[in-house]
Amino acid sequence: MDNGAYVPMWLDGLLVSPLLCLVGEWARGGRHPVLGPLVVGLARVSNFYTAYLATIGAGVVLLVRLLPATSSTESPALYIGTPALALALAMPFRRALPARTRFGWPAAICLVALLLHRRPTHLLWHAGAEPNGVPDRQAFVLCGLLLIAAWLSTADGLPRPAALAAVLAVLAALALAARGPGSCRWWPSPSW
Known part of the structure; x- marks a missing residue:
């Protein structure tokens, strides 16, 4: 948070990460087939680097939601x-x-x-x-x-x-x- 105070783009992850997790939930449920890609595209355009990290994190969330146990600075x-x-x-x-x-x-x-x-x-x-x-x-x-x-x-x-x-x-x-x-x-x- 202290770094984001003077470089606000470093706070993008606080917004992009939950949004991409939400898109993953939409994809699981087959909802919002147009809005989902638009949100992903907006995240990528706003800050590709942060969106890249958030996409990996959202992928982990999606994997956990889909993996049944049966089958200094x-x-x-x-x-x-x-x-x-x-x-x-x-x-x-x-x-x-x-x-x-x-x-x-x-x-x-x-x-x-x-x-x-x-x-x-x-x-x-x-x-x-x-x-x-x-x-x-x-x-x-x-x-x-x-x-x-x-x-x-x-x-x-x-x-x-x-x-x-x-x-x-x-x-x-x-x-x-x-x-x-x-x-x-x-x-x-x-x-x-």
């Missing part, structure tokens, strides 16, 4: 608050959720987080070139996935006390792992 930043992160982390502990949702979303989020920080796949996310500015400009994709997971985790109500206790343990482990100046390079620290 170098530090990655999560631009979501601790409550949303906690709700996203609660997903695997929510027994009321279908197994595909309960395990598919966390697996996809972990895979995306891993792929964003490995050099070859990091470059793939950035169309083969190191981005101008901070190297983790793609963090909005990961944050969007976490926000969707948080929403899905609470769609049928808040987590039970046992799930919340497990989430608090995971958050405490994340906070401990993120302590110290050198560790932030390897592990995202939760926003307090």
Whole structure:
């Protein structure tokens, strides 16, 4: 957000990413066959680089929605608050959720987080070139996935006390792992 204050185009991802996810949902349902491509085209014209990243993120969302289980500035930043992160982390502990949702979303989020920080796949996310500015400009994709997971985790109500206790343990482990100046390079620290 602080970089977007003086270069507003860097905030395009906050708009483009959810729009492209919505287009994916329209495509799944066979709705808006003309509006969908127009939204994608507008995203590409407004900021191709951001649209490229958001398209990959929306593709991950679409894959998760379609995959049934039966057949320093170098530090990655999560631009979501601790409550949303906690709700996203609660997903695997929510027994009321279908197994595909309960395990598919966390697996996809972990895979995306891993792929964003490995050099070859990091470059793939950035169309083969190191981005101008901070190297983790793609963090909005990961944050969007976490926000969707948080929403899905609470769609049928808040987590039970046992799930919340497990989430608090995971958050405490994340906070401990993120302590110290050198560790932030390897592990995202939760926003307090």
